[in-house]
Amino acid sequence: xxxxxxxxxxxxxxxxxxxxxxxxxxxxxxxxxxxxxxxxxxxxxxxxxxxxxxxxxxxxxxxxxxxxxxxxxxxxxxxxxxxxxxxxxxxxxxxxxxxxxxxxxxxxxxxxxxxxxxxxxxxxxxxxxxxxxxxxxxxxxxxxxxxxxxxxxxxxxxxxxxxxxxxxxxxxxxxxxxxxxxxxxxxxxxxxxxxxxxxxxxxxxxxxxxxxxxxxxxxxxxxxxxxxxxxxxxxxxxxxxxxxxxxxxxxxxxxxxxxxxxxxxxxxxxxxxxxxxxxxxxxxxxxxxxxxxxxxxxx
Amino acid sequence: xxxxxxxxxxxxxxxxxxxxxxxxxxxxxxxxxxxxxxxxxxxxxxxxxxxxxxxxxxxxxxxxxxxxxxxxxxxxxxxxxxxxxxxxxxxxxxxxxxxxxxxxxxxxxxxxxxxxxxxxxxxxxxxxxxxxxxxxxxxxxxxxxxxxxxxxxxxxxxxxxxxxxxxxxxxxxxxxxxxxxxxxxxxxxxxxxxxxxxxxxxxxxxxxxxxxxxxxxxxxxxxxxxxxxxxxxxxxxxxxxxxxxxxxxxxxxxxxxxxxxxxxxxx
Numbered sequence: 001x002x003x004x005x006x007x008x009x010x011x012x013x014x015x016x017x018x019x020x021x022x023x024x025x026x027x028x029x030x031x032x033x034x035x036x037x038x039x040x041x042x043x044x045x046x047x048x049x050x051x052x053x054x055x056x057x058x059x060x061x062x063x064x065x066x067x068x069x070x071x072x073x074x075x076x077x078x079x080x081x082x083x084x085x086x087x088x089x090x091x092x093x094x095x096x097x098x099x100x101x102x103x104x105x106x107x108x109x110x111x112x113x114x115x116x117x118x119x120x121x122x123x124x125x126x127x128x129x130x131x132x133x134x135x136x137x138x139x140x141x142x143x144x145x146x147x148x149x150x151x152x153x154x155x156x157x158x159x160x161x162x163x164x165x166x167x168x169x170x171x172x173x174x175x176x177x178x179x180x181x182x183x184x185x186x187x188x189x190x191x192x193x194x195x196x197x198x199x200x201x202x203x204x205x206x207x208x209x210x211x212x213x214x215x216x217x218x219x220x221x222x223x224x225x226x227x228x229x230x231x232x233x234x235x236x237x238x239x240x241x242x243x244x245x246x247x248x249x250x251x252x253x254x255x256x257x258x259x260x261x262x263x264x265x266x267x268x269x270x271x272x273x274x275x276x277x278x279x280x281x282x283x284x285x286x287x288x289x290x291x292x293x294x295x296x297x298x299x
Numbered sequence: 300x301x302x303x304x305x306x307x308x309x310x311x312x313x314x315x316x317x318x319x320x321x322x323x324x325x326x327x328x329x330x331x332x333x334x335x336x337x338x339x340x341x342x343x344x345x346x347x348x349x350x351x352x353x354x355x356x357x358x359x360x361x362x363x364x365x366x367x368x369x370x371x372x373x374x375x376x377x378x379x380x381x382x383x384x385x386x387x388x389x390x391x392x393x394x395x396x397x398x399x400x401x402x403x404x405x406x407x408x409x410x411x412x413x414x415x416x417x418x419x420x421x422x423x424x425x426x427x428x429x430x431x432x433x434x435x436x437x438x439x440x441x442x443x444x445x446x447x448x449x450x451x452x453x454x455x456x457x458x459x460x461x462x463x464x465x466x467x468x469x470x471x472x473x474x475x476x477x478x479x480x481x482x483x484x485x486x487x488x489x490x491x492x493x494x495x496x497x498x499x500x501x502x503x504x505x506x507x508x509x510x511x512x513x514x515x516x517x518x519x520x521x522x523x524x525x526x527x528x529x530x531x532x533x534x535x536x537x538x539x540x541x542x543x544x545x546x547x548x549x550x551x552x553x554x555x556x557x558x559x560x561x562x563x564x565x566x
Contacts, residue, residue, distance in 0.1 A: 051402050052395055052564040070402035079399050085392030089312060102305035103400040142396065 001064055003028045003150045003181035004049065009058035011044050017205050018044040021058065024200045024210035026183055031176045033192035033213070034185040035292060036202030042185045043082055045202070046154055050079055063149060075103065078148035080156060084139030088128035092119060092138045095127055096145065105145050113141040118167060132159030140168065151175060153184045157191060169195050193288035201295060208295055213288070220291040224257040224264055226271070227280035237276055244270060254280070261285075302401055302410025303417075309384065310418050319380055323422045326372040327429040331365035335437035346371075357444040359453040363460035366430035370464045370523030371516075373426055374471030375493060377419045381472035382488035384415060385479030395564055404560050412476060419472050423465045431457070460525060466541070467523035471496075473548050474515060477555045518544035 004026040011019045019041040026032040036042050047053040049062060051070035060067040063076055086095040096110045114123040117137040122130070130138065136159050143151055151172075157165045165188075172182050172195055186192050192199070192213075199216055201209040209216055228237055231253050238255055241248040244266075246259040257267060261283030271278050286294065310316065334345060338353060345351050345368055355361060388394035401407045438445045447453060474496075478488035496516040504511040511517040518540045526537025535543075 047395075047563075047565065050395075050399055052398055054561070054563060074399055074402050077399070081395055081399075082392070085396060087309060087387075087391060087393060089314060090309070094308065094312075098305050098308045099396060099400055101308060102301055102397060104301050146400075 001028055002026060002061070003030075004032075004060070004062055004183060006045075006049070006060035006067075007058060009045065009048060009060055010056045011041075011048060011053060012056045019048070019055075019202075020205040022202070022205075022207050024207050026181060026198060026200070028181050029176065029179050030197045031172055031182040031184065031195050032198040032200060033196035034183060034200050034202070035187075035189060035192055035288075038187075040202040041205040042202055043154060046079075046081055046152055046183075046185065049152065050074070050077070050081065052081070073150075075146060076149045077152065078143035078146055078150070079152040079154075080139040080143045081152070081154045083155065083158060084135045084142070086127045086135070086138065086142075089126060091124050091126055092130065092134075092141075093123035095138065096123075096142055099142055100145055103146055105147075109145060109147070113144055116144070116171070117141045118164070133161060133164050136160055137164070140171070148180060150181045150183065153182065155186055156184060157186060157188055165191065189289040189292055190287070199288075201292070203295070216291060217285065217288065220286045220294060221258060222260050222283060222285045224259050224261065224267060225280065225282045225284055226255045226257060226267060226278055227253060228255075228271070229277040229279045233276045236274070237271060240270055240274055240276075241267065300410075302407055303414045305397075306384075306411045306414035307417070310380075310414055315380075316418075319376055319418070320422060320425055322376050323373060323426050324429050326376070327366070327369045327426040328433055330369045330372070331430045331433040332437065334365045334368065335434070335441040335443065338441045338443070353441070353443050356441075357447060359447040359450055360456045360460075361443070362431060362434055362445075362448040362453050363456050365434055366427055366457075367460050367464060367524055369426055369430060370467045371520060373422060373464065373468050374519060374523075375496065376422060377415075377468045377472035378475035378478075378492050378496070379489050380418060381415050381475035382479040382492055383475075383485040385411065385476045386483055386485040386488050389483035390485060398564060405556060408480075408556060408559060412473075415472060415476070416469050419468045420465060423461065423468055426464070427457070427461055463525050463537075464523050467519045470515070470519045470522070470544055470548060473552060477548075477551045480555045480559055513543065513547075515544055515547055518547070 002025040007023050009019060009022040010017065022045055034042055044053060048055045049060065049067060051067060051074070062073045065072040090098070093110050093114060096113065097107055100107050100110060111123065114120060117140050119134060119137050119141070122134065127135070127138070136156065140153070140156055143153060157168055160168060169191065172184065176182055184192070196213050198211065199209060199213045200207060226237065228234055234250055234253070234255060238248045238250055241255065241257050246257050246263065248255050248257045264281055264283050268278065268281055334351060351364060356364060388397065397407060398404065435445065475488065475492055478492045479485070482488045482491065500514045500516045504514065504517065512535050521535050521537065521540035522544060526540060
């Protein structure tokens with residue numbers, strides 16, 4: 001069973017296609033990152049999953065219920081979409097009580113969640129006095145109110161300091177260990193790489209990858225970074241490497257060679273035989289950010 | 300019930316609740332005071348320079364006149380509250396939170412409407428108590444006989460006026476809610492609503508008098524006054540005014556509900 005499963009999900013606004021035939025699945029009990037450049041359709045997709053926007057075409061299921069019947073699944077879903085949104089004149093705790101009352105959840109969860117997200121002692125203060133990081137924490141608390149089976153978070157670490165980001169990362173990992181599926185969009189790709197087992201990647205409204213994060217990283221091309229002791233040898237080394245069938249580019253005082261780490265020894269020998277002394281020879285597997293830029297051609 | 304209680308949590312916050320009820324008491328006190336204290340004034344003691352004499356005030360229905368005259372301003376308070384409470388869900392972005400917790404949109408709106416109607420009911424009760432208490436307090440100063448105010452007929456008149464003022468107030472509130480849903484901005488919906496009811500309707504009615512028989516503000520005025528000559532229109536009966544304004548508001552509300560049910564929530 002998938003927590004989220006969509007097929008051909010499309011949203012058009014006149015001639016503009018915000019999301020085009022999105023098809024992906026998010027396995028239950030995993031943390032799944034949802035990444036893509038600004039305007040790629042992430043928030044529109046999330047809004048369709050939550051029935052805030054009606055898809056132009058396509059189908060979807062959340063926790064085995066069709067997205068055309070949100071009343072069947074939303075009670076088991078927690079969500080924070082496009083940042084926190086609350087009533088400024090009410091306290092943080094009272095804002096949560098409004099949502100707890102509306103959803104029929106026990107009010108006893110409110111102080112528990114206030115503590116859980118690190119707002120202890122500030123729950124009684126008016127929301128308008130909160131910092132951005134505190135608002136973000138309250139948004140996460142609101143998403144956790146229903147004790148969700150699926151948690152959908154749009155940029156949950158916006159405005160948080162490094163310690164706050166670490167806390168949220170630990171919180172999401174703990175929730176996943178308890179069987180909660182977490183579907184999280186973020187522009188902090190290093191965060192996503194650290195916590196996400198699965199990934200859905202969007203570009204210009206289209207899904208360009210969905211699956212295990214490790215599979216995506218293995219799919220991307222590894223490189224070898226070589227730094228000659230003398231920068232005057234850079235061009236000579238590049239010509240040798242090119243001639244050996246491995247395209248290379250000069251980047252500052254290093255040469256980036258399009259080759260796997262198994263060619264490192266060959267490169268070392270090639271340099272030695274041509275009297276080039278290497279100061280650095282490092283095989284590098286691109287991280288998610290580099291893979292993301294490569295796939296979305298955003299750089 | 301959950302939707303009603305959630306909305307009530309927002310409505311009961313002290314600044315909104317006490318502020319609105321304070322405005323209701325102030326407006327009612329002002330109108331009732333002018334009615335009694337200007338009783339001998341040549342420029343009149345009621346709306347549009349109308350003069351209500353000691354003899355009229357001494358009738359069993361006299362106890363309700365100040366209350367009934369407050370209906371227009373009570374309505375404006377209700378319009379502002381209904382419009383602001385509805386439109387702020389868009390400006391704060393909180394509508395998406397509400398719809399995630401209660402995706403049945405019509406049910407959500409009806410729950411909000413019920414909570415705001417109870418808020419309007421409380422404001423009308425407070426206005427009624429204020430106007431009756433002040434009428435008795437000022438009757439001595441204005442030399443108005445109060446014997447008829449303590450009869451069963453006076454109580455019947457008061458109940459009838461209470462019902463009419465309540466219908467009128469909720470009618471104004473409904474206009475506010477419709478504007479809030481259509482315009483999605485508290486400032487726009489309140490300024491357009493109040494501007495229409497206070498300015499545009501008056502200008503149009505002066506330019507073409509039959510239009511008053513179809514304007515929502517004028518019709519609600521007739522309903523609040525129980526169809527008496529104190530109403531804005533002198534030709535329309537209470538029943539006609541009630542039916543016309545009900546039809547107007549029902550059409551507007553249904554069109555808005557239909558739009559809200561289908562409209563994407565992208566804010």
